Amino acid sequence: MSILAVGSMAFDSIETPFGKADEVLGGSATYFSTAASFFTAVNLVAVVGEDFPQEHIDFLQQRGVNMDGLTRSRGKTFRWKGSYSYDLNEATTLDTQLNVFADFDPQLPENYRNAKYVFLGNIDPALQLKVLQQVIRPKVVACDTMNFWIEGKREALLETLKYVDILLINEAEVRQLANEPNMVRAARKVQEMGPTTLVVKQGEYGAVMFTPNAVFAAPAYPLEAVFDPTGAGDSFAGGFMGYLSSVDNPSDEAMRQAIIFGSVMASFNVEEFSLGRMRKLDISQVRDRYRKFQLLTEFKGVD
Amino acid sequence: MSILAVGSMAFDSIETPFGKADEVLGGSATYFSTAASFFTAVNLVAVVGEDFPQEHIDFLQQRGVNMDGLTRSRGKTFRWKGSYSYDLNEATTLDTQLNVFADFDPQLPENYRNAKYVFLGNIDPALQLKVLQQVIRPKVVACDTMNFWIEGKREALLETLKYVDILLINEAEVRQLANEPNMVRAARKVQEMGPTTLVVKQGEYGAVMFTPNAVFAAPAYPLEAVFDPTGAGDSFAGGFMGYLSSVDNPSDEAMRQAIIFGSVMASFNVEEFSLGRMRKLDISQVRDRYRKFQLLTEFKGVD
Numbered sequence: 001m002s003i004l005a006v007g008s009m010a011f012d013s014i015e016t017p018f019g020k021a022d023e024v025l026g027g028s029a030t031y032f033s034t035a036a037s038f039f040t041a042v043n044l045v046a047v048v049g050e051d052f053p054q055e056h057i058d059f060l061q062q063r064g065v066n067m068d069g070l071t072r073s074r075g076k077t078f079r080w081k082g083s084y085s086y087d088l089n090e091a092t093t094l095d096t097q098l099n100v101f102a103d104f105d106p107q108l109p110e111n112y113r114n115a116k117y118v119f120l121g122n123i124d125p126a127l128q129l130k131v132l133q134q135v136i137r138p139k140v141v142a143c144d145t146m147n148f149w150i151e152g153k154r155e156a157l158l159e160t161l162k163y164v165d166i167l168l169i170n171e172a173e174v175r176q177l178a179n180e181p182n183m184v185r186a187a188r189k190v191q192e193m194g195p196t197t198l199v200v201k202q203g204e205y206g207a208v209m210f211t212p213n214a215v216f217a218a219p220a221y222p223l224e225a226v227f228d229p230t231g232a233g234d235s236f237a238g239g240f241m242g243y244l245s246s247v248d249n250p251s252d253e254a255m256r257q258a259i260i261f262g263s264v265m266a267s268f269n270v271e272e273f274s275l276g277r278m279r280k281l282d283i284s285q286v287r288d289r290y291r292k293f294q295l296l297t298e299f300k301g302v303d
Numbered sequence: 304m305s306i307l308a309v310g311s312m313a314f315d316s317i318e319t320p321f322g323k324a325d326e327v328l329g330g331s332a333t334y335f336s337t338a339a340s341f342f343t344a345v346n347l348v349a350v351v352g353e354d355f356p357q358e359h360i361d362f363l364q365q366r367g368v369n370m371d372g373l374t375r376s377r378g379k380t381f382r383w384k385g386s387y388s389y390d391l392n393e394a395t396t397l398d399t400q401l402n403v404f405a406d407f408d409p410q411l412p413e414n415y416r417n418a419k420y421v422f423l424g425n426i427d428p429a430l431q432l433k434v435l436q437q438v439i440r441p442k443v444v445a446c447d448t449m450n451f452w453i454e455g456k457r458e459a460l461l462e463t464l465k466y467v468d469i470l471l472i473n474e475a476e477v478r479q480l481a482n483e484p485n486m487v488r489a490a491r492k493v494q495e496m497g498p499t500t501l502v503v504k505q506g507e508y509g510a511v512m513f514t515p516n517a518v519f520a521a522p523a524y525p526l527e528a529v530f531d532p533t534g535a536g537d538s539f540a541g542g543f544m545g546y547l548s549s550v551d552n553p554s555d556e557a558m559r560q561a562i563i564f565g566s567v568m569a570s571f572n573v574e575e576f577s578l579g580r581m582r583k584l585d586i587s588q589v590r591d592r593y594r595k596f597q598l599l600t601e602f603k604g605v606d
Contacts, residue, residue, distance in 0.1 A: 208522070260602055297602075
């Protein structure tokens with residue numbers, strides 16, 4: 001089952017303690033689609049400017065990403081500049097240039113409207129809702145958001161969340177959204193806002209999933225070198241939704257496996273700048289790391 | 304197999320966002336012994352002052368803790384005063400009164416010297432070594448330490464570590480000890496200092512164990528209310544070493560189970576001030592929460 005995904009495409013300039021990259025391919029939709037493409041086809045909705053090179057579009061298309069929903073607008077592509085200190089969990093934004101993204105008005109091509117799996121990437125919640133309204137009858141709707149929208153567009157976000165099944169959110173943000181310092185209680189409060197499932201991303205500590213009947217905790221993969229955390233959350237979402245839609249059965253069992261595939265994709269993504277690692281990756285390496293997650297977490301019961 | 308444990312016994316005064324407690328029973332040896340007593344007998348080495356009430360000694364003895372190694376010195380018992388903000392991962396020390404602990408000179412009773420399992424609680428590394436030298440031929444030696452000793456007694460700590468099998472240490476402290484920001488590489492460096500196994504405690508994020516051939520990651524138990532984190536690390540160590548010595552087989556499988564039992568004991572301990580929760584706990588509740596850890600972490604493989 002293919003996925004409809006909306007989000008940003010961008011040029012990122014990034015500085016980490018281990019190096020820097022200038023105007024490299026980035027954006028939530030880019031990371032998401034690339035990660036998801038290891039599992040399923042993706043129908044992308046995004047906007048780029050006149051300066052966006054064809055090679056990036058070719059790359060995504062070669063990965064099975066349908067670009068019918070890509071708008072090329074007059075002006076420049078969205079740009080983000082950020083840095084990370086040794087605490088790689090949090091980026092410091094140095095500069096944001098919305099450019100063509102400022103007037104993004106997502107329109108779905110006809111052939112996107114029967115989507116069953118929808119991922120609303122981290123954009124203005126009003127736009128997320130606008131995308132969702134153009135889908136005839138989605139089966140699973142997942143959504144990402146961030147502190148910027150929780151603070152600045154809370155009402156629109158709460159409206160969008162009413163129609164969302166799975167919210168992927170950072171730990172600090174779930175606390176902020178629920179106005180509750182304890183993560184478990186915060187998750188329970190957000191579950192009453194619409195999404196029955198919450199995936200709380202904890203950066204280098206992994207992720208915790210709250211479903212109506214269970215909690216599932218997955219560690220992050222212990223890496224000797226985290227090179228660039230940019231796109232980790234979106235790669236996670238891509239692996240998660242990609243796997244889930246590929247099996248087309250949102251059971252508790254499949255959701256747990258999807259969390260691990262999300263963690264796998266995020267762990268690869270942070271090993272290089274931009275999409276460098278995912279460009280070289282093949283599905284056998286993905287499955288191999290999945291098995292390493294099993295070895296990392298398994299323990300026997302006691303009588 | 305019983306455990307020999309050395310550490311502090313103290314009166315703690317604690318303030319958290321959820322309440323306060325004055326001069327309650329605390330100390331690393333107290334938490335450790337109580338947690339370990341759910342699995343095995345403990346031979347305790349510690350010092351208290353003239354003000355230490357008999358009821359606390361009775362409590363530990365009733366839990367199967369041998370107090371032959373307890374010294375009652377002239378003067379007052381060790382006191383610690385600390386507070387926690389909503390970020391419950393780190394305590395702010397407000398006051399430390401070493402009192403009788405300042406001149407602690409641990410002497411092992413004869414009947415302690417054949418110990419096979421030894422836990423060197425978080426005290427001066429020179430004293431840890433002094434305890435270890437009095438044991439004839441230990442089989443498994445575990446050790447806890449903290450930033451205070453890493454900074455102030457580095458040489459003595461490095462000397463002690465040469466004789467240690469398992470080091471239990473906080474995440475920030477393993478980075479500090481190895482002078483290496485990446486946890487995985489830091490753990491590998493510390494493994495070359497002596498301990499072949501490292502248990503890196505990550506507070507509300509759980510623990511990661513590095514053995515010579517594997518890495519094991521365990522989440523913390525998601526709690527709706529963390530009341531007081533004091534003693535979580537020592538309760539963890541008690542559950543870990545208690546279980547390990549009870550099976551008397553430090554295999555990778557048993558070490559993983561021990562990590563879960565450590566996590567179980569820590570998760571109970573933080574639910575109330577002081578040893579309040581452990582006083583009411585029984586082994587069936589411990590085993591029940593172990594099973595909940597299985598439900599929390601299990602996921603199926605993929606073909």
